[in-house]
Every structure is written in C-alpha cells, then in structure tokens.
Amino acid sequence: MTSKTSLLIFTDLDGTLLGSEDYAYAAAVPMLERLGTEGIPVIPVTSKTRREVETLRQRVGLRDPFVVENGSAVFIPHDQNQFQLPEGEDADGYRILQLGCTYVVARAALKAIAQQLGRPLKGFGDWTVEQIEQMTKLAHADAQQAKAREFTEPFMTPKNVEPETLVAVVEDFGFRVVVGDRFSHLIGGEAGKGAAVRQLTALYQTGLPAGSTVKTVGLGNSPNDLDMLEAVDIAIVLPGPSGPHPKLADRGWQVAPEPAPEGWTLAVEQVLAQAGC
Structure with missing residues (x-):
C-alpha cells in the first residue's frame, strides 16, 4: 500500500x-x-x-x-490518535456522536406507531431478560447486554402487516425501520x-x-x-x-x-x- x-x-x-x-x-x-x-x-x-x-x-x-x-x-475511544476528536458528548472514555434518537423516544414512537397501525407492537422494553433469552436463544448475560438499549427498539415484526405498510407508517412519524423476518428495529430518522x-x-x-x-x-x-x-x-x-x-x-x-x-x-x-x- x-x-x-x-x-x-x-x-x-x-x-x-x-x-x-x-x-x-x-x-x-x-x-x-x-x-x-x-x-x-x-x-x-x-x-x-x-x-x-x-x-x-x-x-x-x-x-x-x-x-x-x-x-x-x-463511540470513539479517547485514546485513539488517528484524528482529532470531534465535538460530542463524553462518557466512559468515549467521545459519543449520536446520530439517532434516545431509547425513551424510540419506545414512545413504537407505541404511537402501533396505535396508528391498529396492531400491538411488542419490543425489548416489554420483555424481561428471561423472555428475550428464550426468544433469541442468547445466553443470560448476552440477553442482558442486548436489552441494554440506548437508542433503538427491536420489536417483533407483525405478521399481519405488509412490510411496505410498516415502513410507510414509521416514516410518517419521522423514523426509520429495519424490517427483519422475526425482529425489526425502530431507529431515529437521521x-x-x-x-x-x-x-x-x-x-x-x-x-x-x-x-x-x-x-x-x-x-x-x-x-x-x-x-x-x-x-x-x-x-x-x-x-x-x-x-x-x-x-x-x-x-x-x-x-x-x-x-x-x-x-x-x-x-x-x-x-x-x-x-x-
């Protein structure tokens, strides 16, 4: 090189x-x-x-x-030396550049989207660690870490809603969704x-x-x-x-x-x- x-x-x-x-x-x-x-x-x-x-x-x-x-x-470690740290929040040895929304906002949006669809949407915030462990087959410690959301909400993909409909409703609320076969992820619009x-x-x-x-x-x-x-x-x-x-x-x-x-x-x-x- x-x-x-x-x-x-x-x-x-x-x-x-x-x-x-x-x-x-x-x-x-x-x-x-x-x-x-x-x-x-x-x-x-x-x-x-x-x-x-x-x-x-x-x-x-x-x-x-x-x-x-x-x-x-x-998350940019403070001890990296390949570029000057940009503006952002600091926590736990990182400079953090937040592009999406907070978890609280994502949870509130999921409820609003469910109401608009007229269908229940259940996410990680609705389940215990043990329930997530059972659904994902993750080990208990791994399920705990997966539940430690800061920005996005994974939720059960609704079986009775077309993916195109789900995407359209989510985007109307100013968010994005990554639709998966079993779980989808609600993320901030940016x-x-x-x-x-x-x-x-x-x-x-x-x-x-x-x-x-x-x-x-x-x-x-x-x-x-x-x-x-x-x-x-x-x-x-x-x-x-x-x-x-x-x-x-x-x-x-x-x-x-x-x-x-x-x-x-x-x-x-x-x-x-x-x-x-």
Whole structure:
C-alpha cells in the first residue's frame, strides 16, 4: 500500500466477522492482530448495543471506534490518535456522536406507531431478560447486554402487516425501520449505518497528510448492511451456508469464498494483497 492511501475496514458482526450460528471468531484473530500491527482500523458497524460490542472488543482485542444500534451512535475511544476528536458528548472514555434518537423516544414512537397501525407492537422494553433469552436463544448475560438499549427498539415484526405498510407508517412519524423476518428495529430518522460510515471516513481523512486518501472496505451479510455497503469503496458480501443473501447477491460486489469467520479473513487478505500491504 502506498503512503498516500489509508485503508479503513468497516464490518458487521454476526454472520460476517462472527459465525452466524456459533458466533465463532477464532479464525479471524490472526488477521485482526495483523491489522492492528499495521495500524489499519477495524470498525464494527452493528445492530448490537454498546455493552455487546464492548464485550466483543475485549475478547478479540479491537481498539478502534465502533458503531452501534444500526448507526444510531458512534463511540470513539479517547485514546485513539488517528484524528482529532470531534465535538460530542463524553462518557466512559468515549467521545459519543449520536446520530439517532434516545431509547425513551424510540419506545414512545413504537407505541404511537402501533396505535396508528391498529396492531400491538411488542419490543425489548416489554420483555424481561428471561423472555428475550428464550426468544433469541442468547445466553443470560448476552440477553442482558442486548436489552441494554440506548437508542433503538427491536420489536417483533407483525405478521399481519405488509412490510411496505410498516415502513410507510414509521416514516410518517419521522423514523426509520429495519424490517427483519422475526425482529425489526425502530431507529431515529437521521441514523443509519451509511451515515455513521461517512462520518468516520471524513474524520479519518482529516488525520491524514495533505494529498493522502482513505479507501474504505465494508463487509456484511444481510440487507441490514446495505446502507453500509453502499457507502464504502470496496463492498464484500459474506455468504451463508447456502450462498449470499439474495438481496446482496446481484449487485456486482465481491463475495467472500467462505462463510464467517474464515471467509472474513480470506476476503480481507485479498484486499490487503491488492492494496500492496
């Protein structure tokens, strides 16, 4: 890689960096260590909460900024030294850039949307940790972390409402929704994985010498990652056991040769080779 180009790697977690069923990541650790040694940031961009991401960062040794709850907030460690910290709130050793709404606002909006639809909408705030554990098959500690929402509300996708209708009603209220097969996520209108990626890319660019540029890489596995993949220079799709998700397969993007986590490592290895790293 020439001195005038700096790589940034943005990655989803479940099914991308982590195995889709077992959440395994051991196969990616040597590559993560190499990237850390070479000073190439690896930035999680996920629907997970801050507490969930913090636990993973400690396990795998990540030190870079991260994006939580579908692009609702960017957490920048105070001790990073690749760019000057932007304006924002400070808490727990982070500069926090909030792009979305607060959790209280999301909860109130979900009730209003349910009333407008004439259908009950139940979210994480309506369930105990034990109920979330049972529905998601998460371990108890993981369910606790998943329930620690700060910005968004996951809710049970209504079976008797067309996705287009749900999206239209949510947008009428000034919010966005990521519709999933089982759970959907209500997020603030200004939030989004793509918006978060663009903000961080601009910040890293400010820390480079004049004439240098940032080249961004994004890795994801589901339609929830479209916003991020469309915002990067190099988009890479992680396949599942039966191949890439249909909504990501025909966009001309690179498809990793294997599912996560092995496929993540192989895809990043190819990027580094092409960049001359």
